[in-house]
Structures are given as structure tokens and as C-alpha cells.
Amino acid sequence: MTRTAPLPPNSTIGIFGGGQLGRMTALAAARLGYRCHVFTPERDSPAEQVCAGATIAPYDDRQALDRFAAEVQVVTSEFENVSADALRHLAKRVPVRPGPEVLAIAQDRIKEKTFCNSVGAPTTLFHAVRGPQDVARALADLGAPAVLKTARMGYDGKGQVKLDRDARPDEAWRAMKADEGIVEAWVAFEREISVIVARGVDGAMLAYPAVENRHRHHILDETIAPAPIPAQVAAEADRLARLLAEKLDVVGLLAVEMFVAREGAVLVNEIAPRPHNSGHWTIDACLTSQFEQCVRAVAGLPLGSVAHVPAVMKNLIGDEAETWLELLKDPTAKLHLYGKAEARPGRKMGHVTWVNKAP
Ligand SMILES: Nc1ncnc2c1ncn2[C@@H]1O[C@H](COP(=O)(O)OP(=O)(O)O)[C@@H](O)[C@H]1O
Ligand SMILES: [Mg+2]
Structure with a gap:
């Protein structure tokens, strides 16, 4: 279904997936006067805790998908490891933004890299x-x-x-x-960066600056915003993110993970049609957070300014979240916890952002 008129206040946005990305999207939506209704197989998920309504069912439960579609005016997903068929089913009933075909490409590394190359975005x-x-x-x-x-x-x-x-x-x-x-x-990269671009129903785009992502045990540990890279490398990353958002006809957010190879070449590694962990810094350091921007884009509103100050974001993984009180003793630390009961190893429990801090 397509509809281009802006979603009026008090409408309900459907969020497919119940994790922290859904939680932070719902919090941003509430500020703009929207309600959110989450679809998730899990009870008491991070998103459900802050949403007005929830449908708790397996992702492929057609009847539950129909009930969900009847409750919401637009759907956005926060998670890509769900079947594209579930989103195709929803898309017959309600606008799904970004659309199911974007998800089908992003969730399959072969389709993803083949697509990137087909539009002239280089990969390994x-x-x-x-x-x-x-x-x-x-x-x-x-x-x-x-x-x-x-x-x-x-x-x-x-x-x-x-x-x-x-x-x-x-x-x-x-x-x-x-x-x-x-x-x-294998890419002998100098660093890993990402760009999050928002694209509205009218095709207007705004991108956040390229940020640097440092991983530990393959999980994002720290994001440095903006990335300390030469202007032409940042411009190339921005160009690639916009190119992909445009060619995929994204309405919503597209996060693009990239490698800066040793010679300064930029290669696309992964894309995600949703808010991204490397954009959490925007909540505290940017005029419009990635979550608010996602809501604006999928609701058909004008996009908000991405004016920002520099920031460092640190993920709190597993028992790192136990340091929450210690972190709060620094009055400049902006702490975000996701409401997860159990701190399993490798689990993203929260994050902390410092604005105007040198890495
Ligand atoms: N081809 C590659 N060359 C070098 N490092 C890689 C390559 N692919 C992945 N990595 C490393 O592994 C991390 C995770 O891989 P990625 O493809 O982003 O998968 P995911 O994030 O879905 O687990 C990357 O951020 C990067 O550090
Ligand atoms: Mg990745």
C-alpha cells in the first residue's frame, strides 16, 4: 500500500521487532505525538515496555500479522532477520517503510553485495x-x-x-x-565507518556524517562521531550511502557499513534498512536523532536537521552494564539502558554517550 500524506498526530506506527532499536524509535515517536504498536514473539521486550500496544506472536503468524496491520497506519521494522514474506503480507494491508524488497536484499549477503556492485557501489x-x-x-x-x-x-x-x-x-x-x-x-582495512541516510516519501535525503566504528569480539564497542577521516573519504562514504538509498527506493533509514581500505578506497560491507547501533550518538549530539528521523521519514513528515556536535558512544555489552551507577557519577555521561532483565555475554544492554569528547 502506498500513501504519501503526512501521518496526523495520534496515529499509530507499527514497529516490527521488539529490541532496543524499536524501543528508542517508540520513544522518539511519542515525542511527535504518535503511538507505537510493536509486533514481537517475545514478552516484555525492550520495545513493548514503552509501546502503547503489542502483538505477541511468531513473525510468520498470518492471523497475528492481520490483527497487527489493522491496528497501525504504517509499519517500520527494527530487525532484518525476519522473513521478507511476513513484510510482503503486511505490505498488502498497510504501507511498510522501508519496503519488503529492501529487506529481502539487506538480509542476504549474496543479494546485498550483488546489488551494491550492480549500481556501482564497490565491495570486496x-x-x-x-x-x-x-x-x-x-x-x-x-x-x-x-x-x-x-x-x-x-x-x-x-x-x-x-x-x-x-x-x-x-x-x-x-x-x-x-x-x-x-x-x-579479506579487507586489510584502515578503519570501519558507517553512514546513516534518511530518505522521505518525496525522495528527499539527509545523511548523518560518517562515523568510525571500533569492534570488540565482532560486536560494536565504540563509535566516534564524526570519523577522523579526510574530507574526500567522508564525501565518498556519503555518496555511496545516498546512491544505495536512492537505488533501493528506501523510505526510512538506510545504514551503510563500510571499510576504508589502506589506499583510502571505500568499500561497502553491509547495509541495514533501519536505525543502526552506530547512530545512537545522534540522540544526545544531534538536533534530530536517527530515531526521530526514522519516524519523520516513515510518517511522511519533513526530515529534521542533522546539525551536530562531536560525540563518542560506548556500547554496554553483557556485564559492562553493571557499571551504570559508576557511569552516572560523571554528570556529562548520557546513559541509556534498554530494560533487558538478563545480562548474557555479548548482549547489548545499553550505551553511554559523551558529547564534545575527544576519542
Ligand atoms: N571481508 C572482510 N574483511 C575483513 N574484515 C571483515 C570482513 N567481513 C567482516 N569483517 C569483520 O567482521 C565484522 C562483522 O562482519 P559483518 O559482515 O559486518 O557481519 P555482521 O555485522 O552481520 O556480523 C566487520 O565489522 C569486520 O570487522
Ligand atoms: Mg556488520
């Missing part, structure tokens, strides 16, 4: 693989090191196996635990 070289023999062939072509990843459902480094010179293709295939994968040439 890669091969689609369906078994150990394909892995051996890919490795012979690309050379070591390389990385084998599941085509779908991977996140935070899960489902990835590094292939060194002496890697055994059969062992790597078994370790990946999936029936379709991608082998990517």
Missing part, C-alpha cells in the same frame, strides 16, 4: 558458495585470508569463519552451520 570480491568444494574454489580464486559467512541470519560476527592459508574447506563449511554461504576476500 566474493563468491556465493553451497558446499566445501565451492569454498575451496573460492579460496583458490580470492587467496587467503578470506572469510566464510552464512548468506543469511548472521549478526555480530555470528556464522563467520576466517579462512587462513591452511584452512580446511570441509571443516570451515561444517563450522559455518548453514547451507548457503559467501566467501569474501
Whole structure:
């Protein structure tokens, strides 16, 4: 369904997925006078705690999807590891922004990198693989090191196996635990950056500055905003993010993760059609946060200014969140906790942002 008129106040925005991205989107929506209704299989999720309504059901439950569609005026998702068919089903009943076909590309690493290359956005070289023999062939072509990843459902480094010179293709295939994968040439990157671009129903775009992302154990640890990179590298990252948002016809947000290779070349690594962890700094350091911008874009409102001050965002992973009181003793630390009861290792429990702080 398409509709371009701005969503009036007191309308209900449907959020597909119940995590912290949904929670922060709902908080921003409330400020603009909207209600949110979340669809999630989980009870007491971070988003449900702050939403006006919830449908608790498996993502592929058609009747529950119909009930959800009847409650909301537009749907946006906060999570991409759901079937694109669920979103296609919803899209027959209510506008889904970004649309199901964007999700279908973003959730499959082979489709994602093939699409990027087809519109002129460079990525590392890669091969689609369906078994150990394909892995051996890919490795012979690309050379070591390389990385084998599941085509779908991977996140935070899960489902990835590094292939060194002496890697055994059969062992790597078994370790990946999936029936379709991608082998990517290793990028000896200088740093990792990302750009989040918002695109409205009218095609207008605004992008946040490129930020640097530092990972620990494959999970985002710190974001430095803006990234300390030369202006021409930042401009290239901005160009690529806008190019992809435009070619994908995104309405909402598109986050684009990129590598800055040693020679200064920018390669696209991943895209996500939703708010992104590397944009959390915008809540405290930007005139319009990525969550408010997402709401504005999907609700058909004008986009807000991305004027900002520099900031550093640190994720609180697992038991790092236990330091919350210590962190609050610094009156300039902006603490965000997501309402998750159990601090499992590797779980994103919250984050803290310092504005105007040098990294
Ligand atoms: N081809 C590659 N070359 C070098 N490092 C990589 C490559 N692919 C992934 N990585 C590293 O692993 C991290 C996670 O991989 P990514 O493709 O972003 O998957 P996800 O975030 O979905 O787990 C990246 O942020 C990067 O640090
Ligand atoms: Mg990633």
C-alpha cells in the first residue's frame, strides 16, 4: 500500500521487532505525538515496555500479522532477520517503510553485495558458495585470508569463519552451520565507518556524517562521531550511502557499513534498512536523532536537521552494564539502558554517550 500524506498526530506506527532499536524509535515517536504498536514473539521486550500496544506472536503468524496491520497506519521494522514474506503480507494491508524488497536484499549477503556492485557501489570480491568444494574454489580464486559467512541470519560476527592459508574447506563449511554461504576476500582495512541516510516519501535525503566504528569480539564497542577521516573519504562514504538509498527506493533509514581500505578506497560491507547501533550518538549530539528521523521519514513528515556536535558512544555489552551507577557519577555521561532483565555475554544492554569528547 502506498500513501504519501503526512501521518496526523495520534496515529499509530507499527514497529516490527521488539529490541532496543524499536524501543528508542517508540520513544522518539511519542515525542511527535504518535503511538507505537510493536509486533514481537517475545514478552516484555525492550520495545513493548514503552509501546502503547503489542502483538505477541511468531513473525510468520498470518492471523497475528492481520490483527497487527489493522491496528497501525504504517509499519517500520527494527530487525532484518525476519522473513521478507511476513513484510510482503503486511505490505498488502498497510504501507511498510522501508519496503519488503529492501529487506529481502539487506538480509542476504549474496543479494546485498550483488546489488551494491550492480549500481556501482564497490565491495570486496566474493563468491556465493553451497558446499566445501565451492569454498575451496573460492579460496583458490580470492587467496587467503578470506572469510566464510552464512548468506543469511548472521549478526555480530555470528556464522563467520576466517579462512587462513591452511584452512580446511570441509571443516570451515561444517563450522559455518548453514547451507548457503559467501566467501569474501579479506579487507586489510584502515578503519570501519558507517553512514546513516534518511530518505522521505518525496525522495528527499539527509545523511548523518560518517562515523568510525571500533569492534570488540565482532560486536560494536565504540563509535566516534564524526570519523577522523579526510574530507574526500567522508564525501565518498556519503555518496555511496545516498546512491544505495536512492537505488533501493528506501523510505526510512538506510545504514551503510563500510571499510576504508589502506589506499583510502571505500568499500561497502553491509547495509541495514533501519536505525543502526552506530547512530545512537545522534540522540544526545544531534538536533534530530536517527530515531526521530526514522519516524519523520516513515510518517511522511519533513526530515529534521542533522546539525551536530562531536560525540563518542560506548556500547554496554553483557556485564559492562553493571557499571551504570559508576557511569552516572560523571554528570556529562548520557546513559541509556534498554530494560533487558538478563545480562548474557555479548548482549547489548545499553550505551553511554559523551558529547564534545575527544576519542
Ligand atoms: N571481508 C572482510 N574483511 C575483513 N574484515 C571483515 C570482513 N567481513 C567482516 N569483517 C569483520 O567482521 C565484522 C562483522 O562482519 P559483518 O559482515 O559486518 O557481519 P555482521 O555485522 O552481520 O556480523 C566487520 O565489522 C569486520 O570487522
Ligand atoms: Mg556488520
